[in-house]
Amino acid sequence: MNKRKARSSRRDQARIGESNSALGKEPWYKRTWVIVSTTACALGFILVNGPQMLSNARIIPDQVRETVASFKSWLYEDSEWTGSWSASPEAYADISDMQLSDIDMQLTIWASQGNIDGTIATSAICNAVPFNSYLLLRGEVSGDTAQVIVWDVWTGQPFVDIRLP
Structure with a gap:
């Protein structure tokens, strides 16, 4: 047991x-x-x-x-927007045949991540404002277009404020 x-x-x-x-x-x-x-x-x-x-x-x-x-x-194609453009073409023999505007203008744009900064210079601006030969440009890229504001400050007040669609 x-x-x-x-x-x-x-x-x-x-x-x-x-x-x-x-x-x-x-x-x-x-x-x-x-x-x-x-x-x-x-x-x-x-x-x-x-x-x-x-x-x-x-x-x-x-x-x-x-x-x-x-x-x-890359997305906003900053390299495509950055540059300087003017109303007077170079290296054309028959400029009168192109029927361009008589306005002498230069546009300079710096683009960064879809934001645009730049300047617009014309002879009319140079004549109107002796110390400042350009207007400032600021905006944003949206697709193939940009919405910008052209402005400048003169003696502490907005001198020009143009909103372009």
Whole structure:
């Protein structure tokens, strides 16, 4: 009978061990090694890669801004809008046949990320305002067109404010 009791007690202990491991009750030393090894690996990773991680944290925002600016410049075709234009063509032999306007005008535009800044200069502006030979230009690109405001400030007051569609 003792043999039966010994067998049944071993079976009971095996069942108890199976039920404890099924319930997630592992011995303390097994859980400690998991925590210790995870902490040691994390600490080693931080010590080895810490300076690079901090450097990347400083560099990433600047790189994101630069990438967004490049994308906007490409999207709004800044290189196509930037330049200087005048009403007097060069290298044409028969300018009178072209029937151009008599207004002597020069338009200079700087485009950046869909925003336009520039100047408009004419001989009429030079005659009207002796110290300032141009008007300022500011606007935004929308598709193939730009909405701009032409303005200038003279003695602290708006000298010209023209809104063009």
